[in-house]
Amino acid sequence: MARRWSPAARRYGRRLAALMTVYVLALFAAVWLFKHGLVSGPAAWTLAIAPALPIIGVFWAVMRFIIEETDEFIRLLIVRQCMVATGFCLTVMTVWEFLQNFELVPPGNGGFGAAFFWFIGLGVGALYNKLTMGTAGSCA
Secondary structure, eight states, X not given: OOOOOOHHHXXXXXXXXXXXXXXXXXXXXXXXXXXXXXXXXXXXXXXXXTTHHHHHHHHHHHHHHHHHOOOHHHHHHHHHHHHHHHHHHHHHHHHHHHHHHTTSSOSSOTTOOHHHHHHHHHHHHHHHHHHHHSOSSOOO
């Protein structure tokens, strides 16, 4: 049976695709320009921040999806997924920071910041929904 997406889910999918396209382009451009030493000063700061902006847009897109979705059960699943993601992210980042504070791991996190762990947490949240509610988000 074909999965039927709500209008809100289709808009979310389009927003996510657009934001991830901008993210990939901004990231590749920033890496290339920094690698070749073509930016410095305020331009370097702006360029370094550029890939973060579409990631921030993804947070907005998820919250917008919650607002626009009319199916209360789907909204419940998305909110639960976001709550699990937030708890997962805060847990991982808190443990990592304490490991850094006691110099058990090197400074930095290899490029994996809070957003990365929040996105991993969304997957954990979807699995949690599947195991506890019987679905990860399809009412079909």
